[in-house]
Amino acid sequence: LALNVDGPTLYSCSDDNKVKVWNLATGECITLFGHTQFLRAVAFDPLSQTIYSTGDDAKIKMWQHQPVMRTWDSSAEAPAPAGAAG
Numbered sequence: 268l269a270l271n272v273d274g275p276t277l278y279s280c281s282d283d284n285k286v287k288v289w290n291l292a293t294g295e296c297i298t299l300f301g302h303t304q305f306l307r308a309v310a311f312d313p314l315s316q317t318i319y320s321t322g323d324d325a326k327i328k329m330w331q332h333q334p335v336m337r338t339w340d341s342s343a344e345a346p347a348p349a350g351a352a353g
Contacts, residue, residue, distance in 0.1 A: 271313060284303060286330065302328065307321060
């Protein structure tokens with residue numbers, strides 16, 4: 268779990284291979300797809316408004332917030348360092 272206190276927004280990941288973005292004020296949930304295996308960790312960088320997620324697919328996805336479109340773009344991806352996932 269990761270928390271953006273400015274939002275307030277909570278970010279979660281699980282064994283369904285998805286990152287979820289929870290708006291704690293409204294209860295709205297946005298689901299982000301892109302991983303192919305169990306997710307192990309999610310983090311949020313408030314300076315760049317970026318979510319980082321990683322899991323058993325050995326990828327680190329960087330989700331950039333697109334406020335105008337109210338979406339998240341996962342075009343950036345990098346291999347996870349050895350031993351980083353699971």
